[in-house]
Amino acid sequence: MTGHAQDHHHQDGHRDPPNFPIQEGRAIWGFLLAFLAYWLSHRFVYVENDPGALARASARGERVEWSSFDKFYKQAPTLFLQPSNHEELIGILREAAASNQTVKVVGSGHSWTPIGLTDGVMLNLDKFNKVLSIDASAKTVTVQAGIRIRDLSAALAAHDPPLALRNTGVLDRQSLAGALATGTHGTGIRYKIMSADVVALELVTAGGNVLRGSRRDPDPAMRDMFEAAVLHLGALGVLTEVSMEVVEAFSVIKRNRLLPLNTVLSTLPALAAGVDHLLVWFIPYTGRAQLMESLRIPPTKVPPTHDWGDSRKHCQNFGSTSGDEASAAQ
Numbered sequence: 001m002t003g004h005a006q007d008h009h010h011q012d013g014h015r016d017p018p019n020f021p022i023q024e025g026r027a028i029w030g031f032l033l034a035f036l037a038y039w040l041s042h043r044f045v046y047v048e049n050d051p052g053a054l055a056r057a058s059a060r061g062e063r064v065e066w067s068s069f070d071k072f073y074k075q076a077p078t079l080f081l082q083p084s085n086h087e088e089l090i091g092i093l094r095e096a097a098a099s100n101q102t103v104k105v106v107g108s109g110h111s112w113t114p115i116g117l118t119d120g121v122m123l124n125l126d127k128f129n130k131v132l133s134i135d136a137s138a139k140t141v142t143v144q145a146g147i148r149i150r151d152l153s154a155a156l157a158a159h160d161p162p163l164a165l166r167n168t169g170v171l172d173r174q175s176l177a178g179a180l181a182t183g184t185h186g187t188g189i190r191y192k193i194m195s196a197d198v199v200a201l202e203l204v205t206a207g208g209n210v211l212r213g214s215r216r217d218p219d220p221a222m223r224d225m226f227e228a229a230v231l232h233l234g235a236l237g238v239l240t241e242v243s244m245e246v247v248e249a250f251s252v253i254k255r256n257r258l259l260p261l262n263t264v265l266s267t268l269p270a271l272a273a274g275v276d277h278l279l280v281w282f283i284p285y286t287g288r289a290q291l292m293e294s295l296r297i298p299p300t301k302v303p304p305t306h307d308w309g310d311s312r313k314h315c316q317n318f319g320s321t322s323g324d325e326a327s328a329a330q
């Protein structure tokens with residue numbers, strides 16, 4: 001299909017965005033090239049950091065480098081350490097403070113910014129990864145804050161009765177502390193960011209003092225500390241323990257739709273209110289948007305999802321997934 005770009009001028013001078021029809025031959029080549037770029041980048045660029053290997057190399061006196069997940073931001077710290085308990089952690093912090101060294105904690109390096117980088121002492125809390133307690137009646141879980149979200153979700157799903165985090169981002173390989181640090185959120189207008197589910201936490205300050213605060217802490221100073229530390233940007237100390245609200249386990253069914261962008265923009269509040277989760281991908285130069293809508297249903301025998309790739313396999317579909325509804329709706 002070929003055609004001319006349409007340019008609509010309004011009397012007030014406002015101009016609609018051009019609505020270029022898709023040229024199918026080019027679209028297929030574009031898709032193949034995009035797929036190749038995606039495959040190459042995941043094969044050769046998005047190689048996850050291995051904090052354990054970095055800590056061992058650093059202990060041997062080798063120079064190590066930490067990088068963000070896309071290798072965009074990199075830095076070599078003086079030391080890369082993985083403390084396994086409070087005593088070790090406090091020792092490291094006090095020694096660094098005495099020698100005036102900056103300390104930064106990194107989780108999986110999935111931030112899009114250099115927020116976790118330092119040329120001082122870099123810590124990773126992969127060894128602070130235990131589920132400390134699950135209270136099914138209060139619907140809370142207490143964990144060490146270095147736990148990866150996928151491991152926490154797996155532990156909650158394996159609990160009897162099965163439980164789940166209320167909402168997570170697209171990926172689940174981040175550390176819980178790292179996700180809370182940056183205000184990580186999922187989709188869905190009925191769901192808040194992950195930090196909103198934190199009810200209590202433990203923070204070790206740069207001087208090695210252990211602070212514990214909670215949402216309803218009787219001590220106003222610790223309540224303030226809690227409020228600041230639930231979304232801490234890695235700037236307040238080392239987050240070591242977190243208690244969070246959880247929900248009963250659920251399954252998700254999804255559908256994908258292609259709609260005219262104008263329709264999506266003019267009905268966005270209703271579209272968002274009609275489902276539990278909504279992702280909208282604007283497709284430039286086509287005047288269309290891809291909608292990924294999900295509904296929560298009672299748990300089924302579908303295996304728990306681990307990341308977006310897996311979830312596409314495990315989610316059941318509702319409604320049509322292949323129909324291009326754009327032309328019908330235009």
Ligand SMILES: Cc1cc2nc3c(=O)[nH]c(=O)nc-3n(C[C@H](O)[C@H](O)[C@H](O)COP(=O)(O)OP(=O)(O)OC[C@H]3O[C@@H](n4cnc5c(N)ncnc54)[C@H](O)[C@@H]3O)c2cc1C
Nearest residue numbers: 107108109110111169170174175177178181184185234239
């Ligand atoms: C492909 C991709 C998809 C994503 N999808 C989403 C999404 O859907 N929704 C969303 O909101 N975000 C999303 N993100 C962003 C991601 O969730 C955040 O960047 C998150 O902070 C990454 O966690 P991390 O463990 O990798 O932390 P890092 O990137 O390693 O660190 C992030 C911050 O946390 C601090 N930190 C880590 N651990 C501790 C600790 N124990 N104590 C104190 N400070 C600590 C670091 O110092 C730093 O400031 C995505 C990122 C990527 C790369």
